[in-house]
Amino acid sequence: MIQSSFQVPSGFYWGTATSSQQVEGNNTNNNWWQWENEPGRIKQGHKAGLACDWWGGRWREDFDRAADSYQNAHRLSIEWSRVQPKPDIWDEQAFDHYRQMLSGLRQRGITPFVTLHHFSDPLWFMEMGGWENTDAPQIFAKYVTKTIESLKEYTSLWCTINEPNVYTSFAYVVGAFPPGKHDINAAFRVMTNMIRAHALAYHIIHNLQPESRVGIAIHHIDFHPLRSWFPLDTLVTNIYAGAINNAFTNTLVDGTLRFVVMRASIPEARGTQDYLGLNYYTREYVRFNPAKAGELFGERTFARNADLSDGGFTANEPDGFYNAIHWATRYGLPIIIAENGIECADDHIRPRYIIQHIHQMMRSMQEGIPIQGYFHWSLVDNFEWERGWTQRFGLWELDNITQERRKRKSADLFTAICKNGTLTHEMVSQFAPEVFNLLK
Ligand code: BGC
Numbered sequence: 001m002i003q004s005s006f007q008v009p010s011g012f013y014w015g016t017a018t019s020s021q022q023v024e025g026n027n028t029n030n031n032w033w034q035w036e037n038e039p040g041r042i043k044q045g046h047k048a049g050l051a052c053d054w055w056g057g058r059w060r061e062d063f064d065r066a067a068d069s070y071q072n073a074h075r076l077s078i079e080w081s082r083v084q085p086k087p088d089i090w091d092e093q094a095f096d097h098y099r100q101m102l103s104g105l106r107q108r109g110i111t112p113f114v115t116l117h118h119f120s121d122p123l124w125f126m127e128m129g130g131w132e133n134t135d136a137p138q139i140f141a142k143y144v145t146k147t148i149e150s151l152k153e154y155t156s157l158w159c160t161i162n163e164p165n166v167y168t169s170f171a172y173v174v175g176a177f178p179p180g181k182h183d184i185n186a187a188f189r190v191m192t193n194m195i196r197a198h199a200l201a202y203h204i205i206h207n208l209q210p211e212s213r214v215g216i217a218i219h220h221i222d223f224h225p226l227r228s229w230f231p232l233d234t235l236v237t238n239i240y241a242g243a244i245n246n247a248f249t250n251t252l253v254d255g256t257l258r259f260v261v262m263r264a265s266i267p268e269a270r271g272t273q274d275y276l277g278l279n280y281y282t283r284e285y286v287r288f289n290p291a292k293a294g295e296l297f298g299e300r301t302f303a304r305n306a307d308l309s310d311g312g313f314t315a316n317e318p319d320g321f322y323n324a325i326h327w328a329t330r331y332g333l334p335i336i337i338a339e340n341g342i343e344c345a346d347d348h349i350r351p352r353y354i355i356q357h358i359h360q361m362m363r364s365m366q367e368g369i370p371i372q373g374y375f376h377w378s379l380v381d382n383f384e385w386e387r388g389w390t391q392r393f394g395l396w397e398l399d400n401i402t403q404e405r406r407k408r409k410s411a412d413l414f415t416a417i418c419k420n421g422t423l424t425h426e427m428v429s430q431f432a433p434e435v436f437n438l439l440k
Helices: 031-036 054-068 092-107 123-127 136-151 164-174 184-208 231-254 318-331 350-366 385-390 409-420 425-431 433-438
Strands: 013-017 073-077 111-117 157-162 213-225 256-259 262-265 276-288 298-301 335-339 371-376 396-399 404-407
Touching: 013 111, 013 335, 031 123, 054 092, 054 404, 073 371, 092 111, 092 136, 111 136, 136 184, 157 164, 157 184, 164 184, 164 213, 164 231, 184 213, 184 231, 184 256, 184 262, 213 231, 213 318, 213 335, 231 256, 231 276, 231 298, 231 318, 276 318, 318 335, 318 350, 350 371, 350 409, 350 425, 350 433, 404 409, 409 425, 425 433
Parallel strands: 013 073, 013 371, 073 111, 111 157, 157 213, 213 276, 276 335, 335 371
Antiparallel strands: 256 262, 276 298, 396 404
């Protein structure tokens, strides 16, 4: 049964997370714009279009929604292709736009948590080879330097690169993100360059802003062997956990990138995290399958009776969140939950997902784990990458044609949690009574 007495410490960040390409609209100078214009790349041929029209000014009404629901922090990203439209051109108007947005957050009592790279890249950068280019870290560093100089007045909480593990696997192995490659060697080069870029950015940001706090956000999947008695399932599970969950964050500790059988020495990456940014969505079971050489002989599924989202994209596995948080403690850093959420247009599963996950977070905090914030993905429905508009992650529903927003009941639940800094019996009975007995 739920313990309602636990209260998060004051200063805890309660917020939502978004990213530039997913909410701004009209980002025509990046690789996602090019990608969505290639037939067959995005589900149902969807396009980001106006997205949530934040570039057109609707950030104001959405930030009002966040503030009215007692959120005191918001994670958003800067669109590199806007502020640096060409290698030697800076767009001061774009910086002004971000200055307005960041000061708009502050005026509403919301601390900005700013990501510098969230999946999208400028077209010119991709034409130079993108993250495969050995100069990518220096090119990124130039953008980081200018951006921090321009925006440091508004925040000191930075995330250099969002989910480099998802970026490298989706763009260079699975092929679902641009540039759509299936090349493990290229993926390894990209991983190496992203870590070098992160390390450079970490030092640049600290030099420009000594009080800054800098990290990455890592996507963590709670992997388990499907058949715990079968050693090959365990072996493949460990390979997956190593490659997807551990490779980046371990390199930031010891300076050696280990990815399956590949190795790279990146000594400058040692000690370049001030917090561990954890993005958790689900748990997966892995079985050995000799026919899946391209996927390292693994086949991934959800538990047989899992509580699945519409379309079966995410399983509601709160125990996996507890495990993920415990995994994160190995780095000895404060933890920020930088993303957690589920897609559900009719909002039937989200209230219990939120309650069960926040319950596991509070359970971990009660055990003494230093978690400093929770950012729900997401504030308003937004453009879901290769899944287009087919998936809805928002606390608010968005009609992306009319730009109308409609509050889901999960928004009221999250408001109550942010306002009270706790989870109560009343909230569970009002929003998800079906999980009372599952809260342990
Ligand atoms: C990404 C978000 C995305 C979310 C839901 C995360 O991996 O960082 O950009 O919208 O998953 O798919």
